Amino acid sequence: MSKTLIVILGPTGVGKTDLSISIAKHYKTEISSSDSRQVYREMRIGTAVPEPEQLAAIKHHFIHTHSIHDYFSSWECEKQTLQLLEKLFLEKDQVLLVGGSMMYIDAVCNGIDEIPSIDPELRKVVFEKYKQEGLESMRMQLKQLDPVFYNQVDLKNAKRVIHAVEICLMAGKPYSKxxxxSRKERSFDIVKIGLNRDREELYDRINRRVDVMIKEGLIAEAKSVFEYRQYNSLNTVGYKELFEHFEGIISLEKAIELIKRNSRRYAKRQLSWFRRDEEIHWFHPDQKNEIIQFLEERISNSN
Incomplete structure (x- = not known):
């Protein structure tokens, strides 16, 4: 019998957690998270990690397994998730991959080029240079190290430019090389289920979820990691806005307003990315029975 990876994806706040737990129960299986922030144990409230009773109902992987001090990229996600799936598929015919992080889902489903892990000391040196000399200096270094990628990258995106410089220095060759x-072969079938709601409904859920996060203690959580705000893991909606508040740049009211706005914008970007993938089958999160029926037919036809 062939093995199937069921991918449940969709924008932030759409309702992936509840549905994925129902489907995991139906197939008596486990969930591998593909959320690039829920993996960090210091970021519980701001990343809407499943509640303790939800985590107890179904075994989840890659939830709070790493620290913000650890390096965890889409390449690490691919490698570690494939290792997990190899073990799980020994006992399970179906496994769920659940999340909204576009690059992580792509990495697991299609593969990603083998980019070296960046040595923490090198990362520190590169970031110090960026702080002292600014983005233009990093652009010039990238142009020297990798003129091909320099002409492809968004030169206004400091994170991308800095990361490309790190990779060039770590690998000793241009990032573009x-x-x-190229898409990698997988030893299992993949079925992608996309979840979406009416835009007004989705945006209302996002706004209300931010209010809940604030009540649950997001401000204190952000304060607890404020000293590490230069980390890439913390360049995240919900934290970066509060960091600006702590620095006296904006009021708390403004920070909360921006968290809501930026969360809505992120959801819009996620949907734009996912809509390019013709393999995704779209449903409303309330269509649990229809989704299970669709999965049953797909799995039956592949065996």
Whole structure:
């Protein structure tokens, strides 16, 4: 019998957690998270990690397994998730991959080029240079190290430019030489279920979820990691806005307003990304029975 990875994806706040737990129960299986922030144990409230009773109902993987001090990229996600799936598929015919992080889902489903892990000391050196000399200096270094990628990257995106410089220095060769963009074969079938709601409904859920996060203690959580705000893991909606508040740049009221706005914008970007993938089958999160029926038919036809 062939093995199937059921991917449940969709924008932030759409309702992936409840539905994925129902489907995991139906198939008596486990969930591998593909959320690039829920993996960090210091970021519980701001990343809407499943509630303790939800985590107890179904075994989840890659939830609070790493620290913000650890390096965890889409390449690490691919490698570690495939290792997990190899073990789970020994006992399970179906496993769920659940999340909204576009690059992580792509990495597991299609593969990603083998980019080296960045040594923490090198990362520190590069970031110090960026702080002292600014983005233009990093652009010039990238142009020297990898003129091909320099002409492809968004030069206004400091995170992308800095990361490309790190990779060039770590690998000892241009980043563009490491990128093949070829799809890798997988030993299991993949079925992608996309979840979406009416835009007004989705945005209302996002706004209300931010209010709940504030009540649950997001401000204190952000304060607890404020000293590490330069970390890439903390360049995240919900934290970066509060960091600006702590620095005296904006009021708390403004920070909360921006968290809501930026969360809505992130959801819009997620949907734009996912809509390019013709393999995704779209449903409303309330269509649990229809989704299970669709999965049953797909799995039956592949065996």
């Amino acid at each position: 490491l990128r093949t963009n």
